[in-house]
Amino acid sequence: MNIAELKKRFLDTYQGSEAGIRVFTSPGRVNLIGEHTDYNGGYVFPAALTLSSTVIARPRTDRSINLMATDLGILVQASLDNLEEFKSLKWGNYQLGVADELQKAGYRLTGCDLLYHDTVPLGAGLSSSAAIEVATAIALVSLGNTFHGTEQPIDMVEMALISQRAENNYVGVNCGIMDQFASAMGRAHHAIFLNCRDLSYKHVPLDLKGYKIVIANTNKKRGLADSKYNERRSQCEAAFEILKKYIPGASCLGEISIEEFGRFKHEIKDETVRKRAEHIIEEDDRVLRSVEALNNNDIELFGRYMSASHDSLRDLYEVTGIELDTLVEEALKIDGVVGSRMTGAGFGGCTVSIVREEAVDRVMNEAGKGYTARTGLVPAFYVTEVGDGGREIFG
Numbered sequence: 001m002n003i004a005e006l007k008k009r010f011l012d013t014y015q016g017s018e019a020g021i022r023v024f025t026s027p028g029r030v031n032l033i034g035e036h037t038d039y040n041g042g043y044v045f046p047a048a049l050t051l052s053s054t055v056i057a058r059p060r061t062d063r064s065i066n067l068m069a070t071d072l073g074i075l076v077q078a079s080l081d082n083l084e085e086f087k088s089l090k091w092g093n094y095q096l097g098v099a100d101e102l103q104k105a106g107y108r109l110t111g112c113d114l115l116y117h118d119t120v121p122l123g124a125g126l127s128s129s130a131a132i133e134v135a136t137a138i139a140l141v142s143l144g145n146t147f148h149g150t151e152q153p154i155d156m157v158e159m160a161l162i163s164q165r166a167e168n169n170y171v172g173v174n175c176g177i178m179d180q181f182a183s184a185m186g187r188a189h190h191a192i193f194l195n196c197r198d199l200s201y202k203h204v205p206l207d208l209k210g211y212k213i214v215i216a217n218t219n220k221k222r223g224l225a226d227s228k229y230n231e232r233r234s235q236c237e238a239a240f241e242i243l244k245k246y247i248p249g250a251s252c253l254g255e256i257s258i259e260e261f262g263r264f265k266h267e268i269k270d271e272t273v274r275k276r277a278e279h280i281i282e283e284d285d286r287v288l289r290s291v292e293a294l295n296n297n298d299i300e301l302f303g304r305y306m307s308a309s310h311d312s313l314r315d316l317y318e319v320t321g322i323e324l325d326t327l328v329e330e331a332l333k334i335d336g337v338v339g340s341r342m343t344g345a346g347f348g349g350c351t352v353s354i355v356r357e358e359a360v361d362r363v364m365n366e367a368g369k370g371y372t373a374r375t376g377l378v379p380a381f382y383v384t385e386v387g388d389g390g391r392e393i394f395g
């Protein structure tokens with residue numbers, strides 16, 4: 001649906017006139033490398049997609065907040081004065097969580113009607129939820145645009161942090177900052193090299209001459225993903241509790257070097273906990289090397305680090321599963337695939353591969369068929385461009 005069609009749909013739903021209607025959008029993301037490092041104060045290297053959540057928004061003055069999506073027949077009607085009541089909504093809780101956190105942060109909201117149009121596949125590990133959260137945050141702040149009564153330019157890093165808090169506190173998923181940061185701060189043709197310890201970042205040109213980024217969806221439903229995610233987080237915390245006794249300067253796993261880990265890892269007696277920490281420490285180092293490889297235009301080396309990342313997520317962090325492993329194996333059989341790995345939290349969802357242009361069709365056909373033959377599932381492919389982060393759309 002284009003913007004004119006979306007505005008028409010908005011008016012069919014909410015009536016009234018076009019006056020005051022504004023349009024905001026924020027993208028999903030693919031993480032190229034640096035998985036499960038964000039909540040350990042490590043490095044990540046995501047890129048924003050051109051798949052996004054777009055919201056048509058018009059202000060109200062009665063503190064009502066109404067939500068609707070183009071692909072869902074439900075209208076959620078809430079009030080900014082009793083947001084606590086809506087935490088268990090199946091759809092709408094991300095948006096209301098953002099409204100809640102914005103108010104807690106001192107933003108004065110007046111109410112609004114919102115219509116969402118989402119093109120990020122849901123639950124596929126491409127951050128459809130972060131896209132909705134960040135689009136909502138910029139819409140609500142722009143419509144109100146008062147912070148303790150004064151006009152402020154929108155601080156996109158703050159929008160990312162507020163969106164993350166909405167997911168942590170309102171939705172109840174203990175995620176890190178990567179997804180919301182990538183959605184808010186993405187830039188076309190660039191990946192974001194982000195240090196999750198202090199949120200310092202660099203946009204790195206993704207000049208993949210002759211290569212494409214191919215995302216493949218396993219179409220495996222991600223059961224129990226949240227509880228396993230939280231379990232990995234606690235195992236990392238347990239590893240750090242032990243290591244910090246021997247490395248007193250470190251404030252998180254992301255601050256521990258491979259050498260330091262090698263010296264003290266035997267102090268972690270639980271083998272599972274030790275494996276989790278080993279993944280984090282090595283993955284962090286792989287991000288640094290990958291960015292360097294890309295800066296040197298060495299796409300093949302970059303691809304090898306991606307594949308090594310997958311192996312580590314399979315063997316040490318144990319978040320891949322048969323579907324992701326099979327899709328990666330089938331992709332790597334095709335000549336011209338220089339690297340392939342799972343992306344996002346894991347336990348299903350998507351893989352990301354770097355593929356020579358002329359091999360893209362073969363990946364979609366042959367790797368797709370091989371995957372179906374082995375799993376019975378039919379994958380979906382997205383040959384993706386890297387897009388811009390959250391913004392208002394004019395015109």
Ligand code: GLA
Nearest residue numbers: 035036175176177178344345
């Ligand atoms: C999910 C979380 C992120 C990050 C990734 C794993 O996408 O939302 O914060 O932890 O998993 O890298």
